[in-house]
Amino acid sequence: MTNEHLTALVLFSGGQDSATCLAWALERFERVETVGFDYGQRHAVELTCRDRVREAMAGVRPHWRQRLGPDHRVDLASLGAVADSALTRDTAISVPEQGLPTTFVPGRNLVFLTFAAIVAYQRGLRRLVGGMCETDYSGYPDCRDDTVKAMQLALTLGLERRFVIDTPLMWLDKAGSWTLAEQLGGTALVELIRVETHSCYQGDRSLLHPWGYGCAACPACRLRAAGWAAYRAPAGL
Numbered sequence: 001m002t003n004e005h006l007t008a009l010v011l012f013s014g015g016q017d018s019a020t021c022l023a024w025a026l027e028r029f030e031r032v033e034t035v036g037f038d039y040g041q042r043h044a045v046e047l048t049c050r051d052r053v054r055e056a057m058a059g060v061r062p063h064w065r066q067r068l069g070p071d072h073r074v075d076l077a078s079l080g081a082v083a084d085s086a087l088t089r090d091t092a093i094s095v096p097e098q099g100l101p102t103t104f105v106p107g108r109n110l111v112f113l114t115f116a117a118i119v120a121y122q123r124g125l126r127r128l129v130g131g132m133c134e135t136d137y138s139g140y141p142d143c144r145d146d147t148v149k150a151m152q153l154a155l156t157l158g159l160e161r162r163f164v165i166d167t168p169l170m171w172l173d174k175a176g177s178w179t180l181a182e183q184l185g186g187t188a189l190v191e192l193i194r195v196e197t198h199s200c201y202q203g204d205r206s207l208l209h210p211w212g213y214g215c216a217a218c219p220a221c222r223l224r225a226a227g228w229a230a231y232r233a234p235a236g237l
Helices: 016-028 045-058 062-067 077-082 108-123 145-159 174-196 219-235
Strands: 007-011 031-038 068-075 127-129 164-166
Touching (some): 016 031, 016 045, 016 062, 016 127, 031 045, 031 108, 045 062, 045 174, 068 108, 108 127, 108 145, 145 164, 174 219
Parallel strands (some): 007 031, 031 068, 127 164
């Protein structure tokens, strides 16, 4: 069994945020495993991106390849069956003036963290790494720092093992996330994330924009595009 203090499990969807978190973990821990979830998401294309991103990520830094461990994929079809959301149903994606966006999947991160902790428990791991962020996001309550801290306590008590949930993007906006990627893996990592990861809620990979593939209209695309523009602005590019 690997040293539990030098290992981590990254919640890895195949998107920009989780890819940046994977790089962050590979730079800090001697052994890093990943876990992904198939919950019947509308943008299931993200799952097909995961293997390519993992393989390419291992080549960004020589020591990252040595540190990258196995991937785990969990079938959470039941979550998609009960969660009424524009990400689990073929319904309109919208952001009302009051209330949550229709893309909010009730309890998604709570379920993800619970199942990730179960995987970690059985693998002898104590560190979970997730891309939750409440600085530049769609207003999902399960992305907030208070929610993550509450889950950390609940998992520690419920499994009687001290868990730590790292959220390296929690206080970064999307421009800051691109900057962090550059700091971790240089332009090679930025380009990998730009081209290979997927964020678009529509699952659109038909057109490559300066910031990556997507429909350019959904909330995820707009956040990613705005973050890219702010990240590139200081260089006048």
